[in-house]
Amino acid sequence: MKNWRVSRISLCLLLLGWISSDLSVPACDVPVFRYALERWPADRYALTVYHRGPLTPEDQSLLDSLDARSSSQVPYSNYELSLVDLAELQPPQIPEGFDPESTSPWMELKYPEYSLPNQIIWSGALTPEVVHALPDSPARTEIAKRILNDETAVWILLDSGDTAKDDPAFSLLEETLNELEKELEIPEQTYLEGVPSADGATMPDLEIDFSVLRVSRTDPNEKFFVEMLIHSEPDLVDYASEPMAFPVYGRGRVLYALVGKGITKENITEACQFLVGPCSCQVKALNPGVDLLIAADWDAGVGESLVAEWERSTIMGVPSVPGNATGELSTAENGADPSSGPKEWANRNILWVLMAIVVINAAFVLIVKLRRSK
Numbered sequence: 001m002k003n004w005r006v007s008r009i010s011l012c013l014l015l016l017g018w019i020s021s022d023l024s025v026p027a028c029d030v031p032v033f034r035y036a037l038e039r040w041p042a043d044r045y046a047l048t049v050y051h052r053g054p055l056t057p058e059d060q061s062l063l064d065s066l067d068a069r070s071s072s073q074v075p076y077s078n079y080e081l082s083l084v085d086l087a088e089l090q091p092p093q094i095p096e097g098f099d100p101e102s103t104s105p106w107m108e109l110k111y112p113e114y115s116l117p118n119q120i121i122w123s124g125a126l127t128p129e130v131v132h133a134l135p136d137s138p139a140r141t142e143i144a145k146r147i148l149n150d151e152t153a154v155w156i157l158l159d160s161g162d163t164a165k166d167d168p169a170f171s172l173l174e175e176t177l178n179e180l181e182k183e184l185e186i187p188e189q190t191y192l193e194g195v196p197s198a199d200g201a202t203m204p205d206l207e208i209d210f211s212v213l214r215v216s217r218t219d220p221n222e223k224f225f226v227e228m229l230i231h232s233e234p235d236l237v238d239y240a241s242e243p244m245a246f247p248v249y250g251r252g253r254v255l256y257a258l259v260g261k262g263i264t265k266e267n268i269t270e271a272c273q274f275l276v277g278p279c280s281c282q283v284k285a286l287n288p289g290v291d292l293l294i295a296a297d298w299d300a301g302v303g304e305s306l307v308a309e310w311e312r313s314t315i316m317g318v319p320s321v322p323g324n325a326t327g328e329l330s331t332a333e334n335g336a337d338p339s340s341g342p343k344e345w346a347n348r349n350i351l352w353v354l355m356a357i358v359v360i361n362a363a364f365v366l367i368v369k370l371r372r373s374k
Contacts, residue, residue, distance in 0.1 A: 029187040030306050032287070033152050034206060035279040036250025037298065038307045043112030043291045044071055045079040047134070049126060051105040052086045059105050062131045069135045069295065076297045078112075079135065109134065109224070111231075115290045122227045134224050136295040139215050143248055144296035151209045153249040153275050155268075158229055159216050160243045169243040169263045170214060176268045177210040184208050187278045206306070208276055224293070232290045233257060247271050252294035 030038075047070070049063060063083070067073060070081040105126040111119045124130065143154045155173055159166040186206045217226050217240075229246055230236045232254055236244065242260035245268070249255065255275070258267050 029278045031187055031206065031276050032279045033249045033275045034306055036253060036284075036287075037147065038302055038305055040250050040253065040284040042078040042251040042253075042294065042298070043114050045112055045121075045293045046082070046108075046110040047079050048082050048084060048108045048110075049105050050084045050086050050107070055105065059126060062126055062128060063105070065131050066135070074295070076299065077135075077295060078291065079109075079293055109227075111228075112291060114285060116232075119231065121231050122224060129220070133221055135293070137222050137225050139213060139222050139225055140252070140292065140294045141296075142213060143252060143292075144294055144298075146211055146213075147249070147252075148296070148298070148301035150207065151211055152207075153210055153247045153255075153272070155210060155212045156229065156246040156248060156254075157212055157214045158226065158244040158246065159214060160241055161217060162241065162243075165260070166214075166243045169245065170212065172263060172265065173212050173245055173268060176265045177212065177272070180269060180272050181208050181210060184272060184276050186276060210272065228292055229254065229257070247275065248292065249275050250289075251298045252292040252296065253289040254292060255289050 047066065049066075051059070055063065063081075067081050069077055070079055071077045072081065106123065107126050107130065108123045109121045110116075111121060139156070143156075146154050155177065157166070157170050157173060186208065215222050215225065215229075219226075229244070230240075232246075233256065236257055236259065239259050243263065244260075245258040245263050247255045255271055258264075258271070
């Protein structure tokens with residue numbers, strides 16, 4: 001299982017590197033984890049509440065509480081709430097597992113459509129416990145806090161419940177991450193040499209900083225967080241007796257899982273190398289991972305933007321030079337060809353993205369077929 005998962009990521013990176021080197025596209029030396037934090041908004045989950053006829057005052061109060069924390073009320077919330085009256089549905093449209101004769105509202109939580117289309121994470125009755133634990137949890141709050149405090153990634157160790165397996169996995173993860181913090185290097189930010197940001201503020205100094213957060217599968221406060229993790233890949237539910245390690249980066253994006261004996265120094269290193277390496281593809285959909293449901297105001301916490309500086313000084317053909325805080329040199333002043341500005345770059349980048357989508361999808365289909373034939 002692990003070999004397939006890692007080879008899939010490696011293939012994605014290989015193809016993206018080949019495509020970006022073959023076409024004339026500006027390379028982004030902002031590391032993946034930072035680009036994701038600044039520019040990849042968290043995809044929205046779909047939370048649907050099914051009911052039959054008028055809601056009771058108690059159910060309406062629970063529903064109001066969910067709505068108050070949804071994306072319709074909170075700009076940075078990443079779940080959308082919808083209400084469906086079963087009295088208006090035909091029998092085939094009634095959700096699986098729901099008793100058609102029940103008067104209690106029934107809920108379904110699905111992954112974002114862009115990540116795992118129509119994939120149900122959890123379904124069950126509308127209860128106070130669900131309303132309390134679904135939108136957020138202590139572990140998810142801690143993840144956001146650490147990332148916004150400039151951690152590169154937070155590794156989640158999902159315990160199996162067997163300490164003979166969980167404790168060695170935790171120790172190996174911590175030991176390896178401590179070594180990688182000293183060994184790995186941030187891509188050189190050549191476009192920022194000697195230059196303040198556009199508004200004169202100091203740009204952030206990126207450092208490599210990993211941490212581990214252990215989560216119990218049986219913690220009632222983390223019920224929905226655990227469900228999101230173990231359903232993020234189709235085969236993870238088959239490994240309930242094994243510890244799982246998930247690197248989380250950006251705005252709460254899970255890269256992929258390492259499971260059981262797959263939690264090795266080599267595999268941990270490969271995942272971390274991807275996270276701190278230059279962002280070879282700025283299109284979120286072409287990068288591996290699934291967003292978590294996390295209530296965090298990412299925009300307010302990011303601070304100065306490295307990506308904006310890279311775009312301003314590299315893509316737009318405006319070099320950052322000492323003594324020019326704004327960097328707003330004309331094309332005539334910096335010697336650039338006026339005909340080769342942002343519009344031409346944008347056209348090339350669109351072609352690059354389209355080619356990447358076609359090539360990667362074709363490669364994935366081929367690998368799946370080969371895997372299933374074994």
